[in-house]
Amino acid sequence: MLTDVPLGVNQFLLTGKERALLIDTGYGRGCMPRKVKKLTSLPVTVVNTHLHPDHSGGNGAFDAVYVGEEDMPERGIPSNGLFRGVADAYRGNFLVRPLISALGKKFLLTPGGEEYLPMPEEFDLGGRKVRTVKWPGHTPGSVLFLDEGRKEIFAGDAINSAQWLFTCPEVTASEYAELWERLKGELSGFEKLRISHSRKPLPIGFIDGFVRALRNVNPENSKEVKIKGTPHPLMIYTENDEVYGKIGIWAYPSQMR
Template identity: 30%
Template sequence: MGDYYQVTEWREGYYRIGSPENVFSEVIIGTDKALLFDTGYGFGNLAKTVKEITDLPLIIVNSHGHVDHCGGNYQFDEPGYLHPADMELSYSHTSEKMRALSVEQAKETRDILTGEKHNILPEKFDEDSYITAGIGDLIPMEEGQIFDLGDKKLEVVGLPGHTPGSVGLLEREDEILFVGDAINAHLWLFLPESLKLSDYIATLHKAQELPFSQMVQAHHPMIAEKDVLTGYLDTAENLDIGKGHPYPNAIFPEIASVICAREGYDFRDPGFSSIVISEEHLG
């Protein structure tokens, strides 16, 4: 299981933990403390991987309440900080029912390149204890709260849209913004817990005013530059649901979600962006 997670230090003191789960956890090392942003599904031994990076006192922060971001909290003694607006969501996402569903999906994960299905659960995975693991202790956090790691300071920035309690962490001096799922080129805004398109547009405008140059997105292996926001805003502000294409989703098949992509861009272009949305989220 040693290789379940891949750790890269992409900038001094900033580590990304990747895994077959296709979601990244971030570890930020300060002079006094370390911070773990998101815990993935937690199928592998994430706590051990984090321990191998640092033995500093650890602060755990969840970007939002989805199971692919707070599913590994159970492995840690430390509580997770979460925005209060996503508390209920995180409990339902780490319920036995949702965890069992995540395990079933993990057994049939489609390879992005080959399209073939394979089981991403690690060897010796203890299914029963995973399904009943819950989420552990949570502490509500608020806008403007600062996690002080010594030299580095991470500030909580509300980025509602994808979920009501989605947050980013801003390191002003190093000009880095961690955004979880709140801002990206394939934004899910069709979920029952998602807010309106206008809320997401407000979040994008808010992000544009923040002092950062690099943006770290939970499902993307590359670090984004700030100017991608221009394309995301163009997509959001000119969105015409009538021009979208059906986007069947396995989680909520009853929701008629469509994908609306930026006009004039192929999905391979750097300026490409898209939003998956349903009628209820317009306006």
């Protein structure tokens, strides 16, 4: 696990006997290839859990990157429209303007010369196979990486104690709950969920608490937060799960069902 500072976003390097798999490239300080070379001399395949700037910003330092088909850059970068909307809403405010333009350097994703390839169903690293599963919810093209040998799931931003769904407005909370419930049968042997925004993995049982929260969401029990420049207000639902503590779901009103 490699972690970007100061915002603490994780990337993961999985090594087999013949190849290594780099899951996400971080904010893109350009030093990622060097960091990876320090850890392995194997040829490296690069993948993104989803196309967001804190996961894909460093893609340009590599020749080719596999992404979920629905997140292919030619379909539009999932978060750029959202960021531009907010940036435009604050453009008239001279106090905030410098901050917005500084943030734009980090939060607007602009692909360079790297080639984007559709995610295959499996990567064979030599003695270590990693299966991929399409997981629309955080972005349309989000992908889970299942390392059956190590009993770990690399989930990116697909599950968290503060879950953003509004970056994929076409999925509702209950549809997302169904997706997780469907996977549960396949997950009996897995132990950990490795996520991008916490160095501590989540226990596999967290899925139960997460699904409970997704099922409890409705517009009446959520708080509305208006953010200038977003197409709709954000609804924030928070519950105190008896086992896993605070779990929050952030979504547009149309997704709170």
